Amino acid sequence: MSILEKIARLAAVVIAVVFIGISLVGIVGAWFVDRTATNVVMSAFGFVETGVGVVDAGAARVNNLIATIRTEVQQATETISAVGTEARTNSAVLEALNERLETNLGPRIAQVQEALAPVREALRTTANAVSIMSSVPMMTERAPRLAALDQTFNRLEELSADSTQLRNTLRALTVAQQNGVPSETVAALNRLTQRIDTRLDEVHANVRGVQADIAALRTRLDARKSKLLFVFSLLALLSTLMLAWLIYSQIVVIQHHRVLVRQSAGKSAIDEDRKSPIADS
Numbered sequence: 147m148s149i150l151e152k153i154a155r156l157a158a159v160v161i162a163v164v165f166i167g168i169s170l171v172g173i174v175g176a177w178f179v180d181r182t183a184t185n186v187v188m189s190a191f192g193f194v195e196t197g198v199g200v201v202d203a204g205a206a207r208v209n210n211l212i213a214t215i216r217t218e219v220q221q222a223t224e225t226i227s228a229v230g231t232e233a234r235t236n237s238a239v240l241e242a243l244n245e246r247l248e249t250n251l252g253p254r255i256a257q258v259q260e261a262l263a264p265v266r267e268a269l270r271t272t273a274n275a276v277s278i279m280s281s282v283p284m285m286t287e288r289a290p291r292l293a294a295l296d297q298t299f300n301r302l303e304e305l306s307a308d309s310t311q312l313r314n315t316l317r318a319l320t321v322a323q324q325n326g327v328p329s330e331t332v333a334a335l336n337r338l339t340q341r342i343d344t345r346l347d348e349v350h351a352n353v354r355g356v357q358a359d360i361a362a363l364r365t366r367l368d369a370r371k372s373k374l375l376f377v378f379s380l381l382a383l384l385s386t387l388m389l390a391w392l393i394y395s396q397i398v399v400i401q402h403h404r405v406l407v408r409q410s411a412g413k414s415a416i417d418e419d420r421k422s423p424i425a426d427s
Contacts, residue, residue, distance in 0.1 A: 155403045162396035169389040169396075176389070180382035184375060190279060191371045197272035198364050204265035205357045211258045212350045216343060218250050223339040226316075226332060244316045251309045258349070259302050266295050269356065276363070287366065290359050298352040301345050308345070312338045 222243060229239050273290050280286045315335050 155406065159400050159403050162399045165396045166393050169393045172389045173386050176382045176385040180378045183378050187371060187374050187378075190275070191367055194272055194275050194279075194367060195364070197268040197275065198360050200268035201265050201272070201356065201360045204261050204268070205353050205360075207261045208258055208265070208353050209350065211254055211261065212346055212353070215251065215254050215258070216346050216350075218247070218254070219339050219342050219346070222247060222251075222312075223336065223343075226335045226339070240316060244313055247309070247313050247316070251312070252306065255302060255305050255309055259299070259306075262295065262298060262302070262353075265356070266292070266299070269295060269360070272360075272363075287363075287370070290356070290363055294352045294355050294359075298349050301349050301352070305342060305345050305349070308338060308342045312342065 225239065225243050269290055269292060273292065276287050276290070312335065315331060315338060318331060
């Protein structure tokens, strides 16, 4: 076997070994990239899911408070309708009702505002995060809307004013009875309680709308996250298979050249043996 042939075969083996090393590094790198991309996706989606959790918890608390307030208002309406026209003889009942509204209605409306404040902040943060995610190709997503929640805060301000007016009108009911015009005051109280109940229903509907919007967003994000993780794992697996095939092909190349080297060495030995008797003679 000539020197050039030996050098060529040695170079082929060295190149095959280099490709095997690069392929092994590529396999490790593919799964490293897969894990890194998975961690980034989980962190990004986890940030959004945290905001969604805050919205859900706050909305559930608001719903409970609204249900309690509506029960309070309905009970006040029933009491006013039952004893309002006899305010003088039922002054103790009306005073107790006024104290109860003073203790429960106004503070609970304030509690609703307090519970909605972190919900609005979480919703705003979630909307910003979704907007940033939407800038990435194949990640376009509709951010949750803040308009309904902003409108809810406006309704709560109106409810706070209505509750103050309700208590003031209730105090005036006894005086109206003494002046002989209780029916007008009772009618005003009924209109106030009806208006409060209507606005509470609007607040409730807005909060339920936010919950539905955020639940739909969570469903879409979960589906998108699962799809991304599947794509990452599939790409890593395909890369591994391609690189494994490359490693196998290079091993075949190495074995092929080893066989050729052995065959050449054997042939050379045979030739030497054939030449030896002639040399001896």
